[in-house]
Amino acid sequence: MELRQLRYFVTVAEELHFGKAAERLGIAQPAVSQQVARLEREFGLLLLDRSSRHVRLTADGERLLREARAVLAAADRTAEVAAELVSGRGNLVRIGTAPGMRDRLERGIAVLRGDATDGEATLVAGTRDEHFAALRSGELDLAFVRGEVAARDLTAVELWREPLSVLAPAAYGSEGGVKLADLADLPLRLPPDPVLRDQMVAACREAGFEPVLGRPVHNFEDVVVELSVGPAAWTVVYGEACEPSEGPLWMGLIAPPMSVPGQLVTRAGHPADCLDIVAAAFR
Incomplete structure (x- = not known):
């Protein structure tokens, strides 16, 4: 399906006349007829009831006309943008x-x-x-x-592609990254992001354990403080490590690397x- 086929069909449907539609489009009438017929073959539908005396929309044509207008309106809006x-x-x-x-x-x-x-x-x-x-x-x-x-x-x-990084107690970090299985005993704290949650839960299961989900993370700076002074836990963020490795926490990539x-x-x-x-x- 091509946009021009939809545009030809909509024009014929509005004019109910191939000649007038071709004149409005500024092209030859055979081209309009051929493209509309090709659209019908591609859809496997009869969109127009043609005779020597009239052109009318079929029931399928009326339904498709609404959708075609919506597609063309979206296309025109994109061109404007x-x-x-x-x-x-x-x-x-x-x-x-x-x-x-x-x-x-x-x-x-x-x-x-x-x-x-x-x-x-x-x-x-x-x-x-x-x-x-x-x-x-x-x-x-x-x-x-x-x-x-x-x-x-x-x-x-x-x-x-966005890499995923882990923020965890410093004892779990290494230059080669952290294996998820090594974090199995710690609660996993995640933001309210269904994409990240689903991917991490699936990855943990593939690594051989069911993650214990802790309190949600709503602010990265807050969770850094909480993990630094509170009970041991870990979280996952989009992007590469951006924090120094010194101190009570370590931030680095997952091994093997994961991305979204x-x-x-x-x-x-x-x-x-x-x-x-x-x-x-x-x-």
């Missing part, structure tokens, strides 16, 4: 963000704006599910999330070339 991003005009784009993405966001927005000074990006914090709902409703244009995205009405482009994908997510149906422009800026 991409044009704004490239030119730096106006209120550029509404972007759903995730923690720890400051550098990537600054670089990407700077690339898209170029030398323009009047552009603006609106950044919206939220969870994966909140971003997905906002994308579907049109409240967001783009979103950055971690983890796999399997929703059929959304398009995800993997831009990076970082994804750029938009509504499905956006033109590939526009999505490529945005993805390249933030990659």
Whole structure:
């Protein structure tokens, strides 16, 4: 299926006349007929009831018309957003963000704006599910999330892989990283992040133990203090080690290394070339 086929079908459905549709599209009538027929063959549906006297939508055609209009509207919106991003005009784009993405966001927005000074990006914090709902409703244009995205009405482009690091008592650390099995006797404290929780629970089970989940982590600085002065426990964060190895705690990579994908997510149906422009800026 191609966007032009949907556009031809929608135009014929609105005009109920192939000749008028071709004139409105500025192309030859045979091309319109051929592409609409190809769309019908691909879907295995009869979308238009044709005769020498009239053209009418079938019941399947009426249903598909609503969906086709939605796809084309999303595609047009993406083209507008991409044009704004490239030119730096106006209120550029509404972007759903995730923690720890400051550098990537600054670089990407700077690339898209170029030398323009009047552009603006609106950044919206939220969870994966909140971003997905906002994308579907049109409240967001783009979103950055971690983890796999399997929703059929959304398009995800993997831009990076994010390593996972462990913060644990210093006695458990080593230059080669820490094996999960070595942490089996300690409670695992995680943020309220279902992607990270599911991946770590699965990894612990693969390492041969069922993790004992401790209190949730809501602030990294707070958990550093709590692990330094309180009962022994461990936690996992996105990114490479950023803390010194001296003191009561050690921070380093998991052995063997683990990572999660970082994804750029938009509504499905956006033109590939526009999505490529945005993805390249933030990659």
